[in-house]
Amino acid sequence: MAKIDIKSMTPDQLAESLALIGEPKFRAGQIFRWLHQRGAASFDEMSDLSKALREKCNEKYYISSINIKKKLVSTLDGTVKYLYGLGDGNTVEAVRMTYVHGNSLCVSTQVGCRMGCGFCASTMDGLVRPLTAGEMLDEVYTAQRDGAEKISSVVLMGIGEPLDNYDAVLYFLKILSDPGGFGLSLRHVSLSTCGLVDQIDILAEEALPLTLSVSLHAPNDAIRKKIMPVARKWPMDELLAACGRYFARTGRRISFEYALIDGVNDREAHARELGEKLLALKKRGAQCHVNLIPVNTVDGKSHTQSGRAAVARFEGVLSGVGIATTVRRTLGADINAACGQLRRESAG
Ligand code: SAH
Numbered sequence: 242m243a244k245i246d247i248k249s250m251t252p253d254q255l256a257e258s259l260a261l262i263g264e265p266k267f268r269a270g271q272i273f274r275w276l277h278q279r280g281a282a283s284f285d286e287m288s289d290l291s292k293a294l295r296e297k298c299n300e301k302y303y304i305s306s307i308n309i310k311k312k313l314v315s316t317l318d319g320t321v322k323y324l325y326g327l328g329d330g331n332t333v334e335a336v337r338m339t340y341v342h343g344n345s346l347c348v349s350t351q352v353g354c355r356m357g358c359g360f361c362a363s364t365m366d367g368l369v370r371p372l373t374a375g376e377m378l379d380e381v382y383t384a385q386r387d388g389a390e391k392i393s394s395v396v397l398m399g400i401g402e403p404l405d406n407y408d409a410v411l412y413f414l415k416i417l418s419d420p421g422g423f424g425l426s427l428r429h430v431s432l433s434t435c436g437l438v439d440q441i442d443i444l445a446e447e448a449l450p451l452t453l454s455v456s457l458h459a460p461n462d463a464i465r466k467k468i469m470p471v472a473r474k475w476p477m478d479e480l481l482a483a484c485g486r487y488f489a490r491t492g493r494r495i496s497f498e499y500a501l502i503d504g505v506n507d508r509e510a511h512a513r514e515l516g517e518k519l520l521a522l523k524k525r526g527a528q529c530h531v532n533l534i535p536v537n538t539v540d541g542k543s544h545t546q547s548g549r550a551a552v553a554r555f556e557g558v559l560s561g562v563g564i565a566t567t568v569r570r571t572l573g574a575d576i577n578a579a580c581g582q583l584r585r586e587s588a589g
Contacts (some may be wrong), residue, residue, distance in 0.1 A: 247302035248276055248375030251415050252344055262297055263458035270421055272298070276288075277422030280382055281566040282306055299556055305375045313576040320573030323384060324584065326379075327352070327376060331369060332584050333400050336378045338572050343393030348380040351401025356472040358456075360500060362539040363400040372401070376410035381423060394429040398454070400434050400584060403432050404440035414449065427451040433498065438475045445490040453487050454496040454532075455480065459506050460514035477567065481522050488527035495529040500536040501555060512558035520565050530565035 255268035270291060276279040282304060284295040309331060311324035312410075321337040333349035347389070354361070378466070380399075385392050386524055395417065396438065397403045402546035403410045410432070418427050431455035434441065459465035465472035484495045501507040533556055535546045547555075552568055559566040 244303040245301060245324040246305055246373055246375055247272070247298075248305050248378060249373045249409070249412055249416075251412060252419060258301075262301065264294065268294070273419070273421050274563055275552055277378065277382075277416065277419070277554055280386060295481050305373060307376060307379045309387065309431055312387075315573040317575050318572050320576065321384075321388070322573060322576050323380075323387075325380060325383065327372075327543040332371065333376075333380070334584055335384055336573065337367065337384050337388060337392070339390070343417070344388065345394040345396060345497055346381055346384050346392045347396045347398050348377055348379060348408050349399030349401050350397055350403040352507070354401050355405065356402045358435060358458075359468040360458075360502060360536055360539065360542060360544050362542075363387045365541065368401075368405075371406040371409055374409045374416060377409070377413040378416060381417065383583060385423075392425075394431075395425060396431045396433065396454075398431070402437070404434045404437040407443065411444075411447070414451065431496065434462055435469060435471045436480045437471065437564075438479050438483045441480075441487055445483075445487045450491065450493060452493055452496055453484070453491075455484060456498045456500075457515075458498070458500050460503075460511040460518070460586065464506050464511070468502070477518070481518060484529070485522055485525050485527045488529075488533045495527060497529060497531045498534060500533055500534045502554055503547045504535045504544040505544065507555055509554055509558060513556045513562075515534065516559050516562040516564055519559075520562055522563070530567070531559055532567055534569045535571070560584060 245258065247255070247577050252269055252273050254271055256266045272287065275287045280485045281287055284298045287295060299474060305328055307325045308325055309323055310326040313322045313414050323335045325333050325335060327333065331352045333352055335349060336347040349372065351371050352369035353367055357364050379396060381392060397410065414427060414430065417425050427450045431452040431454050433456060435456045457531045462472055462477050465477060488495055517547060522529060535552055536544055538544065538546060539558040556566050556568055
């Protein structure tokens with residue numbers, strides 16, 4: 242019988258599974274703490290379990306692990322980029338950013354991605370496989386062990402589309418926030434999606450206190466379809482309506498990501514059109530804000546970054562109509578911190 246991935250199990254699932262081999266519920270709590278607080282890599286380390294139980298666990302479960310294959314540290318701002326090796330030899334990336342209020346870790350949710358966004362390095366070779374909840378947790382635990390400062394927020398903005406790996410991501414969130422484990426409040430977690438409307442509605446039903454980031458990158462469907470294939474399936478109106486429903490259900494402000502690409506989506510008229518649509522959303526009661534990002538250039542792609550003046554003009558138009566707008570600070574510029582680039586380099 243195939244062994245079970247124990248790191249991807251919630252405490253309740255673990256208790257149920259252990260009950261099948263005659264173990265009382267408190268054992269689940271013990272083992273969960275070993276895995277998610279104490280970083281145990283084997284059952285033999287779990288010194289408060291009997292030898293017989295450790296053997297039973299070894300037969301029934303396996304403990305996944307990842308390792309740091311490469312680590313780049315920015316000399317500009319201390320941003321750290323990890324290339325992680327997974328058990329099957331695949332690789333993913335995570336980026337650790339230092340802010341005044343703590344450390345934030347950007348994690349990957351899939352090996353590769355099948356969303357096909359025209360400006361993104363992560364999707365250039367398609368989807369290899371989804372990550373398990375345990376592997377995503379290990380991205381956090383491994384970065385935490387490697388650095389002195391506490392990881393106080395997590396953003397699902399690395400390689401992959403989180404809502405295309407929905408179940409594993411949900412288990413990841415539940416386990417990450419469990420007080421018996423890493424105990425990170427979901428108020429300090431952001432999940433970024435390219436806009437899978439049906440999955441946004443399903444996530445809203447969970448009513449989790451996390452921040453939904455939506456990668457918009459265009460003021461209308463015509464431009465969006467050119468750079469994001471997902472727009473062919475889900476029109477912007479439907480996407481914005483789902484954002485309204487998400488806010489109504491969770492009360493959490495929606496964050497819109499907008500990568501400014503020279504001559505493609507960065508004109509004043511684009512800012513006005515976007516401003517109108519977001520104002521309409523606001524009038525329907527949903528709070529939102531826009532994060533402007535000068536697009537990162539990627540080898541093999543032809544897009545170029547908007548100039549400073551275009552960024553400032555775009556920001557000015559949105560703020561002028563009353564949409565809260567920030568321009569994202571560039572971190573790790575010297576280590577290619579934009580997601581997907583290190584994995585491609587190492588494969589090439
Ligand atoms: N699939 C999810 C999360 C991963 S990408 C999503 O699409 O939201 C995280 C963010 O980085 C997204 O907003 C994505 O559009 C953006 N991004 C990807 N490539 C980029 C690039 N070259 N420059 C700037 N932002 C980029």
